[in-house]
């Protein structure tokens with residue numbers, strides 16, 4: 001472990017963030033940032049993404065950021081739920097990061113950037129068709145990240161995460177559309193470890209999912225940029241109660 005290369009994980013107390021934080025902890029010098037405390041974090045900051053001073057304290061001395069913090073809900077309302085964390089908070093993270101000399105910014109994007117393209121059999125990384133305002137905030141993140149890379153040279157990776165719950169027995173996996181984008185816990189940790197360690201790629205957009213039916217999410221760029229190969233298969237859907 002290189003203790004001088006601090007990796008900041010925002011949203012570290014959340015669903016994806018806590019799994020990735022625990023999985024990466026043996027391998028990197030990690031720092032946590034969330035508005036609620038992060039279990040198991042020695043170097044932890046509690047603060048709000050929209051509080052610039054709190055973001056500055058969290059980002060100081062950091063080499064790489066994995067940005068999970070924000071509102072993850074597909075049905076979220078723009079002004080009430082999304083504007084502060086997903087737009088203003090993201091701006092603070094990016095702007096503070098480039099001022100602090102952060103080398104790589106890994107952004108938790110979403111398939112909701114592209115789900116609007118219902119006519120496509122496969123979503124590609126150049127598919128941009130927001131399914132909802134939440135997806136539009138992620139499209140903004142991908143675009144403003146490109147501008148930060150072009151302008152300041154800070155590497156930016158948009159990870160369009162599939163469906164992650166961190167569990168293997170999940171009644172929601174009866175839904176075919178979730179089975180097509182499932183990301184397992186082990187593949188998830190592996191994915192973000194590769195994103196930290198990959199040789200310089202500049203700017204990129206990748207999908208993150210496990211071995212899913214129909215190859216609905218195009219993993220070509222994840223393979224090319226990160227060397228990612230999924231190892232987990234979507235678990236069987238649990239039977240509906242009362243059926244054999």
Ligand SMILES: NC(=O)c1ccc[n+]([C@@H]2O[C@H](COP(=O)([O-])OP(=O)(O)OC[C@H]3O[C@@H](n4cnc5c(N)ncnc54)[C@H](O)[C@@H]3O)[C@@H](O)[C@H]2O)c1
Nearest residue numbers: 011013014015016035048049068069070072108161163164
């Ligand atoms: N879980 C998925 O299936 C999925 C899929 C695609 C993308 N994503 C993205 O991954 C990220 C994490 O998703 P999740 O499912 O873990 O969500 P989550 O709600 O479990 O975690 C988000 C974390 O961010 C923190 N947070 C929210 N607003 C904040 C603020 N203003 N200041 C500081 N911290 C704040 C929350 O406290 C929480 O711990 C999100 O950006 C989400 O959009 C998740």
